[in-house]
Amino acid sequence: MNALVPLPVVLPLTACGLSMFIGPRLRVLHRLIGIGVLAAVLAVDLVLLVGADRDGPLVVHLGDFAPPLGVTLVADRLAALMLTVSGAVTLIVLIYALGQDMVDREERAPIAVFHPAYLVLVSGVSLTFLAGDLVTLYVGFEIMLMASFVLLTLGGTEPRLRAGSTYVVVSLVSSLVFLAGIAVAYAACGTANFAQLAVRLSDVPLGVRTLIEALLLTVFGVKAAVFPVAAWLPDSYPTAPAPVTAVFAGLLTKVGVYSILRAETLLFPGNRLSTLLMAIAFASLLIGILGAVAQTDLKRLLSFTLVSHIGFMLYGLALGSRGGIGGAIVYTAHHITVQTTLFLAAGLLERRYGSTDLTRLGGAARTAPLLAALWFVPAMNLAGIPPLSGFLGKLGLMQAGAADGGVDTYVLLAACAVASLLTLYVMVKVWNLAFWRATPSQLPLEGTVLEDTDDTDDTDDTADADGTADAGQVRSVGAVAVAPASACVRTTVRVPYVMIGATVAAVLLGLSYTVLATPLAGLADRSAAELLARTPYVEAVLGP
Amino acid sequence: MTVSLTLLICAVVLTAVGAVLLHTRSLTRVLMGVIVCGNGVNLLVLATTGRAGAPPLLYPGVAHARVTDPLPQAIVLTAVVITLATTAFVLAMVYRSSQLTGTDFVQDDVEDRRVVLRAEIAEERAELRERHRGEGPRAWRDERREQRRRLRADRAFQARARDAPGDLWDDILGADPPQSPSPARQENDPR
Incomplete structure (x- = not known):
């Protein structure tokens, strides 16, 4: 059983190597390798989950080096659960991306870039979940980041380079801070291994311990995009291609949340920073969702809700109780799935109507009812309408908060309720604008987007800002003849069945959390107990 | 644990220099900043070795107590390799950007630009209206x-910015975008 632990890291990397070796031809083989390997990873994740739940944490010391020296991989309940959810989500997104690719450009799709980078990303995410020491966690982050750099700037267009440079610089700086944190932790404790740190950190002077904690929490906070360090996220995510944004939104921020969860329970028990975490959660919840309220572009709007909902997980963590941490774990699993699904559905919309700008969409419920349903279910799930899993997750968190009963927890409860209501408002707004209202008359279903118009037509003096030939407006097909072909962005009405199928699978995965609510909550509760007890983890790594 | 003061001072200076460079707008300078800063942090990690000792080659007869701690060096080697990869990537980005x-x-940020531009235009318009008070809208047609x-x-x-990413594969294999005139960009050029 323990031999399986490195597989979620090794398999995608091997597949990446194979993919590069095969080269850009033999596209069916690429698809088979990608889907086959990710399915295998999902199967391994499931086995690990069952094993970790039954026998306690599964540990591998690579090369059989004892803890301070070697690389340690640990799959406890929390790690295995995160691995399983992320495995399922990455498989679905890969199928979605391949579906987009298959229909689009049969001959010259850039499988040579997307495919290996995506597999490396999956491997990096798995490594961060499995990491049993700080250095491995650092390497996992870096693997993930390098792949995400490539995916985010895919194609190297101007908007993506601009968005990508923000992301790259923020990530690089946070990596430097992480390295400094590792240096301080190593200097203080003589080890980077989590289990040994957990034992030795209690002897370290309080000031040094707080320094280490602050450095690590800053890094993980940047990754998780909590309020004061979240500005990079809504700026950089929306410009990426739909499948890339979907997997980033689902997984990369949750890797940060997972790391905070791990650090706060294993390394720094006692929940000393509870008040600080509550304040951060409060600010993230409200500022994130208010940002979403102000947006008119669907992808930016979803990015802001992402920032807001990280606040829910932080809230559960800040409570520090078994119920709170269990609630946070359930919410993380739910949110990975539902946020990915929403971005996938937004990608379908973009595909069908050529835009995600809410002011330019309309009437989609009539013209594309299936797509409307695929948007509606996860949107209500995110807002927390019973009996969907969003409701269950929020209910768990709020019950834990009410059981805790301090003044600050009740303030946070109110913030959670407000954020939920505003999420519902935002989702209903999107529904009304994009799906429910009549199709705007100037918006033909198939056409081209005029990129730029020069100033020669500027003769009307009365119209202020709503001239008839504004750039960015959608014109009918007939206008193509006038505009140079290079200045147009093609829109299309075809939505490949594979993309729809993948989105349906994601929606069903989100719905399955409702059906499996009892086992999921039980598992989350057991992993919260395991996290708070700490001894199972430490004993599994260091021996009893 | 004894720490070499020289290493620490070097680390501090390098990190400070790098941090200043990181705050510039030019991506090349930012890259320099990341490299310099990264070296500073690497020195910090090396400093955790403590007093220098014998090479950590563990054949029989070596006194373990007098051997340098090899682990920070391994960590630094990892970090150096990662910095190399990121440097290559950022250089590619710089090239593509130029x-x-x-x-x-x-x-x-697109959003920032819009907010700033709107505020600017509203301000200018109020000013113009004040200046051309009572002259009718025809008087300041050109400005409007x-x-x-x-x-x-x-x-x-x-x-x-919104629509270009819609077509993943087109963007990737397509040729360079045509040199579209973008007045907004030139106005915004920090130089």
Whole structure:
């Protein structure tokens, strides 16, 4: 059983190597390798989950080096659960991306870039979940980041380079801070291994311990995009291609949340920073969702809700109780799935109507009812309408908060309720604008987007800002003849069945959390107990 | 544990220099900043070795107590390799950026630009209205036309920013985008 632990890291990397070796031809083989390997990873994740739940944490010391020296991989309940959810989500997104690719450009799709980078990303995410020491966690982050750099700037267009440079610089700086944190932790404790740190950190002077904690929490906070360090996220995510944004939104921020969860329970028990975490959660919840309220572009709007909902997980963590941490774990699993699904559905919309700008969409419920349903279910799930899993997750968190009963927890409860209501408002707004209202008359279903118009037509003096030939407006097909072909962005009405199928699978995965609510909550509760007890983890790594 | 003061001072200086460079707009300088800063942090990790000792070759007869701690060196080696990879990537980004826009300056967020532009235009308009009070709208037609042109150029820029990524595969294998005139960008050029 323990031999399986490195597989979620090794398999995608091997597949990446194979993919590069095969080269850009033999596209069916690429698809088979990608889907086959990710399915295998999902199967391994499931086995690990069952094993970790039954026998306690599964540990591998690579090369059989004892803890301070070697690389340690640990799959406890929390790690295995995160691995399983992320495995399922990455498989679905890969199928979605391949579906987009298959229909689009049969001959010259850039499988040579997307495919290996995506597999490396999956491997990096798995490594961060499995990491049993700080250095491995650092390497996992870096693997993930390098792949995400490539995916985010895919194609190297101007908007993506601009968005990508923000992301790259923020990530690089946070990596430097992480390295400094590792240096301080190593200097203080003589080890980077989590289990040994957990034992030795209690002897370290309080000031040094707080320094280490602050450095690590800053890094993980940047990754998780909590309020004061979240500005990079809504700026950089929306410009990426739909499948890339979907997997980033689902997984990369949750890797940060997972790391905070791990650090706060294993390394720094006692929940000393509870008040600080509550304040951060409060600010993230409200500022994130208010940002979403102000947006008119669907992808930016979803990015802001992402920032807001990280606040829910932080809230559960800040409570520090078994119920709170269990609630946070359930919410993380739910949110990975539902946020990915929403971005996938937004990608379908973009595909069908050529835009995600809410002011330019309309009437989609009539013209594309299936797509409307695929948007509606996860949107209500995110807002927390019973009996969907969003409701269950929020209910768990709020019950834990009410059981805790301090003044600050009740303030946070109110913030959670407000954020939920505003999420519902935002989702209903999107529904009304994009799906429910009549199709705007100037918006033909198939056409081209005029990129730029020069100033020669500027003769009307009365119209202020709503001239008839504004750039960015959608014109009918007939206008193509006038505009140079290079200045147009093609829109299309075809939505490949594979993309729809993948989105349906994601929606069903989100719905399955409702059906499996009892086992999921039980598992989350057991992993919260395991996290708070700490001894199972430490004993599994260091021996009893 | 004894720590070499020289290493620490070097680390501090390098990190400070790097941090200053990181705050610039030019991506090349930012890259320099990351490299210098990264070296500073690497020295910090090396400093955790403590007093220098014998090479950590563990054959029989070596006194373990006098051997240098090899672990920080392993960590630093890992970090150096990672910095190498990121350097290569950022250099590629710099090249591509200068290929597309002629500079390697990081532009403002689309949303920021819009907010700033709107505030600017509202302000200018109020000023114009004040100056041409009682002259009727015809008197300042040219200025208003110019304002509309700027708004429109910005809207076009945003439409491009939104719509260009719609087609994943087209963007990747397509040739370089045509050198589209983007007045908004030139106005925003920090130089």
